[in-house]
Amino acid sequence: MESFWALLRRGYDGAFHHSSKKRLHRYANKCTGRLHARVLNMMVRSVVGKRLTYSQLV
Helix, strand or coil: CHHHHHHHHHHHHHHHCCCCHHHHHHHHHHHHHHHHHHHHHHHHHHHCCCCCCHHHHC
């Protein structure tokens, strides 16, 4: 959660330059999507190349 607020703050300072309350939900959704993509990418990297047997699955 801490990295989400840091990502939102960096986006505000760097890319957005100015934000309004009217569009704050859009900035938050964009940062949330980036965070979820990063987490998903890390999960995929940890699984790639590893074998999943039937006994582990059941």
